Amino acid sequence: MELKNKNCICETCEFRHIVFSYLDDDGIQELCDNKIEQAFRKGEIINREGEPVTSFKYLKSGLVKLFRTTPSGEEQVITFTRPFEFVSNMSVFSGEKYRYSVSALEDSVVCIVKLSYIKDLFMKNGSFAMGLLTRMAEINEKIIGQALDLRQKNLVGRIAYVLLYFGKEIYNSRIFDLPVSRKEIADFIGMSTANVIRTMSEFKKDGIIKIDGKTIEVADINKLEILSRRG
Amino acid sequence: MELKNKNCICETCEFRHIVFSYLDDDGIQELCDNKIEQAFRKGEIINREGEPVTSFKYLKSGLVKLFRTTPSGEEQVITFTRPFEFVSNMSVFSGEKYRYSVSALEDSVVCIVKLSYIKDLFMKNGSFAMGLLTRMAEINEKIIGQALDLRQKNLVGRIAYVLLYFGKEIYNSRIFDLPVSRKEIADFIGMSTANVIRTMSEFKKDGIIKIDGKTIEVADINKLEILSRRG
DNA sequence: CGCGGCTTTGATGTTCATCAAGTAAAGTGG
DNA sequence: CCACTTTACTTGATGAACATCAAAGCCGCG
Numbered sequence: 001m002e003l004k005n006k007n008c009i010c011e012t013c014e015f016r017h018i019v020f021s022y023l024d025d026d027g028i029q030e031l032c033d034n035k036i037e038q039a040f041r042k043g044e045i046i047n048r049e050g051e052p053v054t055s056f057k058y059l060k061s062g063l064v065k066l067f068r069t070t071p072s073g074e075e076q077v078i079t080f081t082r083p084f085e086f087v088s089n090m091s092v093f094s095g096e097k098y099r100y101s102v103s104a105l106e107d108s109v110v111c112i113v114k115l116s117y118i119k120d121l122f123m124k125n126g127s128f129a130m131g132l133l134t135r136m137a138e139i140n141e142k143i144i145g146q147a148l149d150l151r152q153k154n155l156v157g158r159i160a161y162v163l164l165y166f167g168k169e170i171y172n173s174r175i176f177d178l179p180v181s182r183k184e185i186a187d188f189i190g191m192s193t194a195n196v197i198r199t200m201s202e203f204k205k206d207g208i209i210k211i212d213g214k215t216i217e218v219a220d221i222n223k224l225e226i227l228s229r230r231g
Numbered sequence: 232m233e234l235k236n237k238n239c240i241c242e243t244c245e246f247r248h249i250v251f252s253y254l255d256d257d258g259i260q261e262l263c264d265n266k267i268e269q270a271f272r273k274g275e276i277i278n279r280e281g282e283p284v285t286s287f288k289y290l291k292s293g294l295v296k297l298f299r300t301t302p303s304g305e306e307q308v309i310t311f312t313r314p315f316e317f318v319s320n321m322s323v324f325s326g327e328k329y330r331y332s333v334s335a336l337e338d339s340v341v342c343i344v345k346l347s348y349i350k351d352l353f354m355k356n357g358s359f360a361m362g363l364l365t366r367m368a369e370i371n372e373k374i375i376g377q378a379l380d381l382r383q384k385n386l387v388g389r390i391a392y393v394l395l396y397f398g399k400e401i402y403n404s405r406i407f408d409l410p411v412s413r414k415e416i417a418d419f420i421g422m423s424t425a426n427v428i429r430t431m432s433e434f435k436k437d438g439i440i441k442i443d444g445k446t447i448e449v450a451d452i453n454k455l456e457i458l459s460r461r462g
Numbered sequence: 463c464g465c466g467g468c469t470t471t472g473a474t475g476t477t478c479a480t481c482a483a484g485t486a487a488a489g490t491g492g
Numbered sequence: 493c494c495a496c497t498t499t500a501c502t503t504g505a506t507g508a509a510c511a512t513c514a515a516a517g518c519c520g521c522g
Contacts, residue, residue: 425512
């Protein structure tokens with residue numbers, strides 16, 4: 001976990017157009033002064049459920065998972081997010097403690113902004129506030145929609161859905177390396193690890209996907225989509 | 232579906248302290264001028280999934296359910312909400328169309344505010360914006376948390392959870408009339424109607440609850456809570 | 463009064479979790 | 493770099509949990 005307070009490069013950050021599109025150059029400069037970047041290696045925890053929220057964070061690069069731990073000690077994976085989706089989630093404003101944990105699935109860089117600064121900005125700059133609200137709304141809709149999508153499907157449908165999700169939403173490629181273990185997929189779709197593996201093996205036997213360890217190749221996307229829909 | 236553009240009584244509306252606590256008297260007066268009240272009878276649709284969002288709505292009195300319809304035509308119930316939780320949900324800012332349908336489970340009154348007015352207010356009044364964001368965040372956390380809670384439980388645990396939810400969160404009473412059919416409970420917890428009924432009958436047999444049609448009395452809340460936790 | 467929808471219960475079958483045992487892979491310390 | 497340990501993965505067999513089907517009773521409503 002390495003801390004680098006780089007020279008300010010926010011002016012050219014591609015993020016600017018997504019999150020802070022309503023800030024002028026002075027505003028961006030000020031943001032920069034209140035921001036640090038932090039790098040996390042694969043597997044490291046970025047936020048821990050229950051700990052106080054002290055800053056506003058967003059993912060600059062990498063891939064993370066949101067999850068929570070049930071009273072009985074099992075992990076529930078809530079969703080996976082790429083850059084341009086916030087890491088802090090709504091916990092920032094809705095409470096003083098993180099509702100979910102966040103960990104890095106790939107090496108990731110997180111921008112960390114003083115919470116008081118973001119709140120101040122939010123109060124003063126209506127456009128910024130509107131942009132932030134809209135973005136947060138989208139993220140929540142995604143999480144809720146995913147949960148509902150999965151809920152209505154059976155095992156086969158859920159596996160197909162997840163594979164399509166990684167292929168289309170996360171990697172935008174027919175071939176990709178799964179960033180998660182089979183168990184994490186199980187924790188995401190709410191099924192047992194053994195059955196996740198079994199179902200993936202069957203997809204392989206049926207020529208729908210090819211598997212080599214973590215590497216997945218979608219061989220028959222049509223069939224996968226049918227399975228996802230009908231599941 | 233009856234429309235009444237009452238004389239303005241927003242100054243004394245208990246809502247004021249929840250949603251619009253950061254508006255002064257002039258602000259409230261203005262809000263009133265941009266608002267109408269609409270009454271819905273039990274069973275009526277307030278918002279329909281897929282239709283354009285034209286106004287900002289919140290529940291003044293009554294009880295509603297949020298739901299969506301799956302491609303195969305089944306209903307998925309997302310959550311139930313009482314007054315002080317918004318009806319519009321995040322759809323208002325995150326997209327032009329409603330993501331979910333909303334219908335009245337009891338006779339309900341909805342306040343309808345011009346969307347452009349709310350957006351304008353949001354832009355100009357930072358405190359209002361902050362209050363709104365916080366509230367919306369809470370609602371989303373509730374929905375997501377409920378979905379995750381239910382996901383980790385088995386049939387028995389889910390039924391126990393739902394009964395406790397109605398008793399504690401919705402009615403705050405040991406005896407209450409279920410505002411939903413058995414099928415709607417099934418659509419909420421993601422189990423079959425037959426098994427919802429069966430499980431409730433077993434709770435009755437075991438003396439955990441008493442059932443008389445829609446009327447439920449929680450006889451042994453301890454046992455119910457244990458079942459909910461262990462389920 | 464009769465129809466349709468909601469409720470109830472039993473019987474049956476499918477789906478999925480669990481257990482177990484073995485293999486591969488990945489980290490760990492010498 | 494190798495032996496060791498641990499963790500992830502895989503597959504089969506078994507049983508539990510749950511859906512589905514069916515038939516009957518109930519209730520509200522036109």
